[in-house]
Amino acid sequence: MSKNVTAIPLSFELASRESLAVCYPIHCAVQVVPWSEGTFTDCTTSPYECWLAEGNGQIVGYVILLIVLDEVTIMDIAIAPEFQGQGIGKQLLRHVLSHCRNQKHRVCFLEVRESNQAAIHVYTKAGFTLLERRKNYYPVAGGREDALMMSLML
Numbered sequence: 001m002s003k004n005v006t007a008i009p010l011s012f013e014l015a016s017r018e019s020l021a022v023c024y025p026i027h028c029a030v031q032v033v034p035w036s037e038g039t040f041t042d043c044t045t046s047p048y049e050c051w052l053a054e055g056n057g058q059i060v061g062y063v064i065l066l067i068v069l070d071e072v073t074i075m076d077i078a079i080a081p082e083f084q085g086q087g088i089g090k091q092l093l094r095h096v097l098s099h100c101r102n103q104k105h106r107v108c109f110l111e112v113r114e115s116n117q118a119a120i121h122v123y124t125k126a127g128f129t130l131l132e133r134r135k136n137y138y139p140v141a142g143g144r145e146d147a148l149m150m151s152l153m154l
């Protein structure tokens with residue numbers, strides 16, 4: 001689905017509260033159960049770190065990390081719907097994992113709905129493996145679905 005080279009040149013930078021607020025509509029557009037805007041924009045200060053992907057003069061995606069000692073957890077990652085499938089998610093993830101390695105962080109964790117094949121594909125290609133399955137963890141229309149806990153040694 002994605003191309004090896006993104007159609008638009010990208011840059012990556014740490015988010016401020018103001019720049020992360022620009023991402024809130026992206027968050028609401030793609031998340032099944034969005035966070036409140038306050039919770040979302042609080043994610044720019046320790047122990048959180050948020051990176052933005054910018055292209056064509058606009059913010060096209062973001063990733064929010066929780067960093068505790070040498071452990072990183074990916075709390076959220078999203079690419080604006082109109083920019084998905086162009087390799088941006090893959091490059092953003094590669095960028096933050098490289099940054100985490102440079103910071104000498106040891107391991108990265110995440111959890112993902114088992115129905116989210118796009119995200120599972122991106123994570124697996126980045127080297128994440130299944131750590132644990134949490135049965136019926138997430139609410140979903142008409143019931144619940146499992147969460148996959150994944151990890152990557154950095």
Ligand SMILES: CC(C)(COP(=O)(O)OP(=O)(O)OC[C@H]1O[C@@H](n2cnc3c(N)ncnc32)[C@H](O)[C@@H]1OP(=O)(O)O)[C@@H](O)C(=O)NCCC(=O)NCCS
Nearest residue numbers: 001002030077078079084085086087088089090118119121
């Ligand atoms: C998951 C997400 C971040 C991926 O970003 P993206 O920019 O669309 O993905 P990319 O274009 O970088 O694709 C990376 C790989 O995933 C594959 N992929 C993308 N969408 C896919 C889909 N719907 N089904 C299966 N594979 C898919 C691509 O083919 C590509 O594979 P390749 O490297 O083998 O070519 C993006 O789809 C998104 O924002 N989803 C909504 C939010 C979300 O679910 N976040 C994860 C929460 S855990």
